[in-house]
Amino acid sequence: MAAQADSLFEYVLINYRWIFVIFFLLPLSLLFEIFNCTRNWIVFKLSSAPKQHEKKVRNIQRQIKEWRNSGANQQMCTARPGWQTMSFRQARYKSSMFNVNINMVDVLEVNVEKQYVRVEPMVTMGQLSATLAPLGWTIPVLPEIDDLTVGGLVMGTGIESSSHKFGLFQHICRNFEIALCDGSIINCSKDNDPDLFYSIPWSHGTLGFLLSVNLDIIPAEKYIKLEYEPVTSLKDACEVFKRQTYKKDNNQFIEGLMFSKDKGVIMTGNMTSQVEEHLVNPIGRWYKPWFFTHVESKFRNGSKVEYIPLRDYYHRHTKSLFWELNDIIPFGNNPLFRYLLGWMMPPKVALLKLTQTAATKKLYEQNHIIQDMLVPIERLEESILKFHNAVRVYPLWLCPFKLTPEPGLVNSRTSKDEMYVDIGVYGVPKISNFKAVESTRDIEEFVRNVKGYQMLYADTYTTREEFREMFNHSLYDKVRERFQCNRAFPEVYDKVNKNARI
Ligand SMILES: Cc1cc2nc3c(=O)[nH]c(=O)nc-3n(C[C@H](O)[C@H](O)[C@H](O)COP(=O)(O)OP(=O)(O)OC[C@H]3O[C@@H](n4cnc5c(N)ncnc54)[C@H](O)[C@@H]3O)c2cc1C
Numbered sequence: 001m002a003a004q005a006d007s008l009f010e011y012v013l014i015n016y017r018w019i020f021v022i023f024f025l026l027p028l029s030l031l032f033e034i035f036n037c038t039r040n041w042i043v044f045k046l047s048s049a050p051k052q053h054e055k056k057v058r059n060i061q062r063q064i065k066e067w068r069n070s071g072a073n074q075q076m077c078t079a080r081p082g083w084q085t086m087s088f089r090q091a092r093y094k095s096s097m098f099n100v101n102i103n104m105v106d107v108l109e110v111n112v113e114k115q116y117v118r119v120e121p122m123v124t125m126g127q128l129s130a131t132l133a134p135l136g137w138t139i140p141v142l143p144e145i146d147d148l149t150v151g152g153l154v155m156g157t158g159i160e161s162s163s164h165k166f167g168l169f170q171h172i173c174r175n176f177e178i179a180l181c182d183g184s185i186i187n188c189s190k191d192n193d194p195d196l197f198y199s200i201p202w203s204h205g206t207l208g209f210l211l212s213v214n215l216d217i218i219p220a221e222k223y224i225k226l227e228y229e230p231v232t233s234l235k236d237a238c239e240v241f242k243r244q245t246y247k248k249d250n251n252q253f254i255e256g257l258m259f260s261k262d263k264g265v266i267m268t269g270n271m272t273s274q275v276e277e278h279l280v281n282p283i284g285r286w287y288k289p290w291f292f293t294h295v296e297s298k299f300r301n302g303s304k305v306e307y308i309p310l311r312d313y314y315h316r317h318t319k320s321l322f323w324e325l326n327d328i329i330p331f332g333n334n335p336l337f338r339y340l341l342g343w344m345m346p347p348k349v350a351l352l353k354l355t356q357t358a359a360t361k362k363l364y365e366q367n368h369i370i371q372d373m374l375v376p377i378e379r380l381e382e383s384i385l386k387f388h389n390a391v392r393v394y395p396l397w398l399c400p401f402k403l404t405p406e407p408g409l410v411n412s413r414t415s416k417d418e419m420y421v422d423i424g425v426y427g428v429p430k431i432s433n434f435k436a437v438e439s440t441r442d443i444e445e446f447v448r449n450v451k452g453y454q455m456l457y458a459d460t461y462t463t464r465e466e467f468r469e470m471f472n473h474s475l476y477d478k479v480r481e482r483f484q485c486n487r488a489f490p491e492v493y494d495k496v497n498k499n500a501r502i
C-alpha cells in the first residue's frame with residue numbers, strides 16, 4: 001500500500017483515511033443533511049412543489065430547445081455531477097456532453113385512494129420513506145441506501161428484500177413522464193405507448209429525460225418481525241433460502257448474508273404492529289451495532305426473532321454502507337467512537353467520492369470489488385462457489401427477486417415470471433491472484449452463461465457484443481430509432497462500460 005502513495009500526505013490519506021472521514025466528512029455530511037431536511041420542510045410547509053412542477057418541466061424543454069438551436073452537435077446527459085451519484089465511479093462523458101439540469105426534488109402527490117405517490121426524479125429513498133411512513137404507507141420496493149434517487153433507480157435499477165414479491169423498482173412504476181429529444185413530453189404506461197414504457201428501465205437516460213413517476217404504494221405497519229435462521233453449510237443455505245422464497249404464505253422480506261462459504265444467516269421478515277416489547281430492537285439508533293455485525297452475532301447469542309421499526313429496517317445497511325465502512329473506520333462499532341462522533345454516521349457516499357485521491361481510487365480499483373450479479377435462483381449454489389473461487393469476498397449479500405417476461409432490456413427470458421437472486425460482492429478479495437479486469441471478466445462470463453445480468457452502477461468490463469448478449473436490445477433499438485435518439489443520446493453501453501467512467 002505504502003509503495004503506491006506518492007507523498008506523506010497521500011500515505012496518511014490512504015492508511016489513516018478515517019482521520020479525515022470522522023473529523024471532516026462526518027460533520028460535513030451532517031450539515032448537508034440538515035440543509036436538505038430544512039429545505040424539504042420549507043417546501044412541504046409551503047406546499048409549493050406541485051405548483052412548481054409544470055414550470056420545471058418547461059425549463060427542461062427550454063434546455064432541449066437550446067441544444068437543438070445550438071446545432072445538436074453534442075449528445076445530452078443530465079447535469080448531475082458524477083461525484084453525487086451512487087456508483088463507485090464518475091462518468092467521463094459529463095464534461096463532453098450537453099448537460100441538462102434536472103432540478104426536480106419533490107414529492108408531488110400522495111394519493112391513498114388510488115394508492116400511488118407521484119414523485120420527481122431527484123427524490124431520494126430516505127426522503128420518500130420519511131414522507132410515507134408517518135402516513136402509514138410505503139412503496140413496495142424501497143432500495144436501502146438513503147441517497148438513491150428515483151431517477152437513478154428507474155433508469156438503472158433498484159432492488160430490495162421485498163423484490164421476490166414485487167419485482168425490481170421498475171415493476172412498481174405505473175407511468176413515466178418523459179421529455180424526448182424533440183422537446184415533447186410523453187406520459188407512457190402499460191396502456192399508453194407500452195414500447196416506450198418497457199424500454200425505459202435500465203436505459204440510463206438514453207431515450208429521454210425522466211420528469212416524474214407514479215409509484216405504487218401499499219399500507220405499512222410500524223414494525224418488521226424479523227426472524228434469523230443461521231445455516232452452517234452451503235447446501236443448507238441454498239435450501240433454506242429457496243424454501244423461504246417459495247414459502248406458500250409468502251414472507252414479505254427475504255435476505256441472506258453469507259459470512260463464509262459454509263456459514264450464513266437467512267432472514268425473513270413480515271410487517272406487523274403487534275410486538276412483544278422485550279423483543280423490539282431499534283437497530284437504526286446511533287449506539288446500535290452495524291447491522292451485518294448484529295446479524296453475525298446470531299451465531300453466538302441473542303433472540304432469533306426481533307421487532308424492528310420500519311424505517312430502521314429499510315435503511316439497515318445505510319449506516320455501514322453494507323460493510324464497506326468497516327474498511328475505512330474499522331473501530332466503527334466501538335462505544336467510545338459512537339459516543340463522541342459515531343452518532344453522525346454515515347459519511348455521505350457523495351462526499352467520500354468527492355474527496356478520494358487518485359491513489360485511493362487506484363487502490364480500490366486494483367484491490368477491491370463492488371459488483372451485483374443477478375442469477376437464476378436454481379444456479380445459486382454454483383454461483384456462490386464461483387464467487388468463492390474467483391474473489392472470496394465475505395459477507396456476500398443474497399436477495400431474491402422476481403423477473404417478469406415483460407419486454408425490455410432485462411426480463412425473465414421465458415414466457416412466465418422467474419425467480420432470480422442478486423449476489424452482492426463488496427470488499428477486498430481474499431484470493432492471492434486477484435486481478436480486477438481478469439477476475440471480473442471471468443465472473444461476467446459466468447453470469448452470461450447462466451443467463452444472468454450485471455447491475456450497471458458497477459464497473460462492466462464486457463465488450464459491446466457481450467453486453468448485447470446479456471441485455472435484450474430488440475425493443476430498445478426499435479424505440480431509439482423511432483424517437484431518433486442516436487443523435488441525442490449515446491447507447492447504454494457507451495455510458496456504463498469501464499472506459500466511459502473514471
Ligand atoms: C403529503 C406530503 C407531501 C409532501 N410533499 C413534499 C414536497 O412537496 N416536497 C418535499 O421535498 N417533501 C415533501 N414531503 C416530504 C417531507 O419533506 C418529508 O416528510 C420530510 O423530509 C420529513 O421531515 P419532517 O420534519 O416532517 O420529519 P422528521 O421527523 O424530521 O424526520 C423523520 C425521520 O426521517 C428522517 N429524514 C427526514 N428527512 C430525510 C431525508 N431527506 N433523508 C433521510 N432521512 C430523512 C429523519 O432523520 C427522521 O429520522 C411531503 C410529505 C407529505 C406527508
Ligand SMILES: NC(=O)C1=CN([C@@H]2O[C@H](COP(=O)(O)OP(=O)(O)OC[C@H]3O[C@@H](n4cnc5c(N)ncnc54)[C@H](OP(=O)(O)O)[C@@H]3O)[C@@H](O)[C@H]2O)C=CC1
Nearest residue numbers: 077078085086143149151152155156157158159204205210
Ligand atoms: N439497492 C439497490 O437497488 C441499489 C442500487 N444502486 C444503483 O445505483 C444507481 C442509482 O444511483 P443514483 O445516484 O440515484 O443515480 P445516478 O445519478 O447514478 O443515475 C443512474 C443513471 O440514470 C440516469 N438518470 C438519472 N436521472 C435521470 C433523469 N431524470 N432522466 C434521465 N436519466 C436519468 C443517469 O443518466 P446521466 O448519466 O445522464 O446522469 C444515469 O445514467 C442505479 O444504477 C442503481 O442500480 C446502488 C446501490 C443500491
Ligand SMILES: CC(C)=CCC[C@@H](C)[C@H]1CC[C@H]2C3=C(CC[C@]12C)[C@@]1(C)CC[C@H](O)C[C@@H]1CC3
Nearest residue numbers: 086087088321322324349352353356370372426
Ligand atoms: C444493494 C446493491 C444493489 C448495491 C449496493 C452497492 C453499494 C455497496 C455500493 C454503491 C456505491 C459504492 C461506493 C462505495 C462503497 C460501496 C457502495 C456504497 C465507496 C463509499 C467506497 C469507498 C470509496 O472511496 C468511495 C465509494 C463510493 C461508492
